[in-house]
Amino acid sequence: MADDPDDFEIPEPRIPDLDNPVDRQSLVEAEKEKSIFSGWFSPTFHDHYDWVLRFLLRPALFVFIVGLNAWWDGNVRDMVWLAIVAIVAQHLFPRPK
Numbered sequence: 001m002a003d004d005p006d007d008f009e010i011p012e013p014r015i016p017d018l019d020n021p022v023d024r025q026s027l028v029e030a031e032k033e034k035s036i037f038s039g040w041f042s043p044t045f046h047d048h049y050d051w052v053l054r055f056l057l058r059p060a061l062f063v064f065i066v067g068l069n070a071w072w073d074g075n076v077r078d079m080v081w082l083a084i085v086a087i088v089a090q091h092l093f094p095r096p097k
Contacts, residue, residue: 016023
C-alpha cells in the first residue's frame with residue numbers, strides 16, 4: 001500500500017555545493033530574497049509606515065471625507081430646495097384644467 005506510514009522516508013538534508021552553478025544560483029537568489037524582505041518588511045520600515053499612516057494618511061482621509069460630506073450635503077440641499085420650490089409653485093399656480 002502506497003500510503004503506509006512505514007514506507008515514508010525523509011531524505012537527508014543536502015548541503016549546497018558552491019562549485020555547482022545550480023547551487024550557487026540558488027544561494028544568490030536566496031540572498032536577493034533576503035535583502036528584499038529585510039528592506040520592505042523590516043521592523044524599522046514598519047515603524048516608518050506606522051508614522052506615515054498615523055500622521056499623514058489619517059488626517060488626509062479625514063479631510064477628504066469631510067469634504068465629500070460637504071459636497072454631498074450641498075447637492076442634497078439643492079435638490080430638496082428645488083423640490084420644495086416645485087411643490088410650492090404647483091400649489092400657488094395650479095394648472096388650468
